[in-house]
Structures are given as C-alpha cells and as structure tokens.
Amino acid sequence: MSKLSPADLERYIFSRTGAASDDLLVGAGYGEDAAAIATDEGTMVVSTDPISLAADRIGTLGVAIASNDVAACGGVPEWLVSTILLPEPDVDLLDEITAQLDAEASRLGITIIGGHTETVAGLERPLLSLTCMGPTDRYVPTSGATPGDTVILTKGAGIEATAVLATDFGADLAEAGVDSETVERAAGFFDDISVLPDSAVLAPVATAMHDPTEGGVLNGLVELACASGVRLEVDSEDVGVRPETRTLCAAMDVDPVRVLGSGALLAAVPEDDAESVLSALESEGIEATALTAVEAAADEDEVGVIYDGQHYAGSVDDDMYDLWD
Known part of the structure; x- marks a missing residue:
C-alpha cells in the first residue's frame, strides 16, 4: 500500500471537486490535512480519514487520527461521524470497536454525532472511516512554510x-x-x-x-x-x-x-x-x-x-x- 503521487492526486482528485462554493476557504490540496469552510460564526475545519490495519486498537486510533487532522490545522475537534464496515456480522467485534470509539472520543472531548455501520462481503478486517469537524480562529495550512522558519x-x-x-x-x-x-x-x-x-x-x-x-x-x-x-x-x-x-x-x-x-x-x-x-x-x-x-x-x-x-x-x-x- 502506498499513497498516490502528487500528479495523480491533482489529475484525478483535486481537479474534480464538484460545484464551486464561495464559503470554501481551503479545499483539497497536496499535503493539506483538512478543509476550511467559512460559517456565520467563523471557520469550520473538516477532515476525513480511514483506518483498517491496526486491529487491536482500531477505534482508539481512528478517533485520534481523524481529530489530529483538525488539530493540525489549528482547529478544536468537536464532532465526529463514524462509518464502521465489518467483514461479517460480529456483535462482539462491534462492541469492542464502539467501546474504543466512545472512550477515546470522551477522553478528547469529542461528540460522535452519527455515522453508518454495516457488513461488507470481501473485507478481511474491519474498516473505519471517520470524519471530524471543529472550529478555529486561525486556520494553519501545510503549505505556509516560509524561508527562514x-x-x-x-x-x-x-x-x-x-x-x-x-x-x-x-x-x-x-x-x-x-x-x-x-x-x-x-x-x-x-x-x-x-x-x-x-x-x-x-x-x-x-x-x-x-x-x-x-x-x-x-x-x-x-x-x-x-x-x-x-x-x-x-x-x-x-x-x-x-x-x-x-x-x-x-x-x-x-x-x-x-x-x-x-x-x-x-x-x-x-x-x-x-x-x-x-x-x-x-x-x-x-x-x-x-x-x-x-x-x-x-x-x-x-x-x-x-x-x-x-x-x-x-x-x-x-x-x-x-x-x-
């Protein structure tokens, strides 16, 4: 597994973003951790991330990784949407994952506001996809490094x-x-x-x-x-x-x-x-x-x-x- 090249990201992802919006302050871009959206009360930072390989603490890692992307842009993570895909119906596994999600979100002061859960044929291990959101007074991009810093x-x-x-x-x-x-x-x-x-x-x-x-x-x-x-x-x-x-x-x-x-x-x-x-x-x-x-x-x-x-x-x-x- 490896990341797509910057050229492929530009060609297939960053150039295909649907309708334009005046409220989008920072959108998809190479290396950027999250988007920034203008709201009536300030700036909202939004990011999404999947996780599938770390089996033992997948829920704990999922919350931390998704919220880190918001924090890395200067945002304060507040809300989380959680999608859980399981390889087969397994209540014990679901119990373990959701308990981890709940515990880590509670520890970080984040509220899980919704999501989706289902089983998917062909999966070999659980897959989580988490979207995190939070406000910021000062959005910090990946792309702002200046010579001399x-x-x-x-x-x-x-x-x-x-x-x-x-x-x-x-x-x-x-x-x-x-x-x-x-x-x-x-x-x-x-x-x-x-x-x-x-x-x-x-x-x-x-x-x-x-x-x-x-x-x-x-x-x-x-x-x-x-x-x-x-x-x-x-x-x-x-x-x-x-x-x-x-x-x-x-x-x-x-x-x-x-x-x-x-x-x-x-x-x-x-x-x-x-x-x-x-x-x-x-x-x-x-x-x-x-x-x-x-x-x-x-x-x-x-x-x-x-x-x-x-x-x-x-x-x-x-x-x-x-x-x-």
Missing part, C-alpha cells in the same frame, strides 16, 4: 507505529528477543497519539503545521516542503526517536522515520519564535526538537527534502504495510 517536531518519529507494533505484533517481538517491559511501555504510546495539546501551543504562531501519518515523519516533511514549495535539509541524527521505538523498529526491521507517524506534529514557526515555542512545549510536558530551517528552493527541482543527502520529492512508502502481508 524553523521546523519543529513534537514527541518524535514512529509514535503510532510503536504502539501498533506492541499490540499487533507482540509474538513477533517476543521471538525477536524484545523484553515484555519494553513492549508494555511501547503499548502505552497509544496515550500519546493525540496532537491536540501540541497544536494548542503551536497553532497561534505556526506558519504551517502537518500531521505525519503513512510514510512517517519523512513523508510528512516531504508533504510540508512540497506543499509550501520550499527546501528542507534534515539529518537522521536530528530526528527525535524514543528508545522503545528504536528497539521495536529494529526488531521488526522497519525504519522509525518511515512508519506510521501519528502522535508527532510538524510545525514551521518564525525563527524568532522558535525558542519560546520549544520552551512552551516543554512546560506542557511535550517533547520537541528543532529539526532544520526552511530554505528557499532555487527552482522546482530543489523543492522537497534532503534527508541524509538524498532528495525526496514524492510520497514515501510506509515500512509497516509489508508486516501485514
């Missing part, structure tokens, strides 16, 4: 992947020699997947924010750079990676910067604000790292990310997907 990464790479590895691949980790205490700590990363607290600190000053998901932090950086038309140069040693993430990723032979990245928030902030923002994040108990400075691209060929000397300007495949084959 500082790019900040909160928490670290592979937070979501670490939690999923701990719960979906416990037997494999044990066989690889990972001790149970490390796996237990890693499973606790589910509590860190929401970026609502990160966004609350960053949104008032950020020029751009982005929620890295599939393809991890590396793909998130590429999307931010390409959406903004800028150049980023990043060294792997500067990317924050927790010890548990390094251990589990090494055991499963996946790269921490190329695996499911929810839980981190990428933000470009004016250089003069970087130090105060990092201090504010620290005071909230949120780990954060200044990765690099945003650079102007001399031409279209320079747009993207130079990571450990290699240029990336297209979607980065996620190492996790092969684990479910």
Whole structure:
C-alpha cells in the first residue's frame, strides 16, 4: 500500500471537486490535512480519514487520527461521524470497536454525532472511516512554510507505529528477543497519539503545521516542503526517536522515520519564535526538537527534502504495510 503521487492526486482528485462554493476557504490540496469552510460564526475545519490495519486498537486510533487532522490545522475537534464496515456480522467485534470509539472520543472531548455501520462481503478486517469537524480562529495550512522558519517536531518519529507494533505484533517481538517491559511501555504510546495539546501551543504562531501519518515523519516533511514549495535539509541524527521505538523498529526491521507517524506534529514557526515555542512545549510536558530551517528552493527541482543527502520529492512508502502481508 502506498499513497498516490502528487500528479495523480491533482489529475484525478483535486481537479474534480464538484460545484464551486464561495464559503470554501481551503479545499483539497497536496499535503493539506483538512478543509476550511467559512460559517456565520467563523471557520469550520473538516477532515476525513480511514483506518483498517491496526486491529487491536482500531477505534482508539481512528478517533485520534481523524481529530489530529483538525488539530493540525489549528482547529478544536468537536464532532465526529463514524462509518464502521465489518467483514461479517460480529456483535462482539462491534462492541469492542464502539467501546474504543466512545472512550477515546470522551477522553478528547469529542461528540460522535452519527455515522453508518454495516457488513461488507470481501473485507478481511474491519474498516473505519471517520470524519471530524471543529472550529478555529486561525486556520494553519501545510503549505505556509516560509524561508527562514524553523521546523519543529513534537514527541518524535514512529509514535503510532510503536504502539501498533506492541499490540499487533507482540509474538513477533517476543521471538525477536524484545523484553515484555519494553513492549508494555511501547503499548502505552497509544496515550500519546493525540496532537491536540501540541497544536494548542503551536497553532497561534505556526506558519504551517502537518500531521505525519503513512510514510512517517519523512513523508510528512516531504508533504510540508512540497506543499509550501520550499527546501528542507534534515539529518537522521536530528530526528527525535524514543528508545522503545528504536528497539521495536529494529526488531521488526522497519525504519522509525518511515512508519506510521501519528502522535508527532510538524510545525514551521518564525525563527524568532522558535525558542519560546520549544520552551512552551516543554512546560506542557511535550517533547520537541528543532529539526532544520526552511530554505528557499532555487527552482522546482530543489523543492522537497534532503534527508541524509538524498532528495525526496514524492510520497514515501510506509515500512509497516509489508508486516501485514
């Protein structure tokens, strides 16, 4: 599984958006986490996201991932619409998923306002599709990074992947020699997947924010750079990676910067604000790292990310997907 190329997205998705609307402030675009719609009371942020692979905590992840897209645009997630597709009628599975949805939505202060549930022939595992909505006083796009800004990464790479590895691949980790205490700590990363607290600190000053998901932090950086038309140069040693993430990723032979990245928030902030923002994040108990400075691209060929000397300007495949084959 991999993301569509920017060219295919433009040709088949972004150019086919139905009727025009004067109320649409920000619509579909490469790397953008959510749309922005003008209302009588301000701006509404709307995003939708599917999830199907993480079996053990699919409901928990679904709520966090959908709401993260709203928060990554400076919105406050308030409402959620949930579509649940099951491979077969299974009340016990439905009970488990909806209990997870309810618990995580309650924890984050989000109301589930409706949705749809059915069984679908041919599915091998449950599939959720969640739409999240919330207001904002200041919409922050992915595409707003400006030369001279500082790019900040909160928490670290592979937070979501670490939690999923701990719960979906416990037997494999044990066989690889990972001790149970490390796996237990890693499973606790589910509590860190929401970026609502990160966004609350960053949104008032950020020029751009982005929620890295599939393809991890590396793909998130590429999307931010390409959406903004800028150049980023990043060294792997500067990317924050927790010890548990390094251990589990090494055991499963996946790269921490190329695996499911929810839980981190990428933000470009004016250089003069970087130090105060990092201090504010620290005071909230949120780990954060200044990765690099945003650079102007001399031409279209320079747009993207130079990571450990290699240029990336297209979607980065996620190492996790092969684990479910």
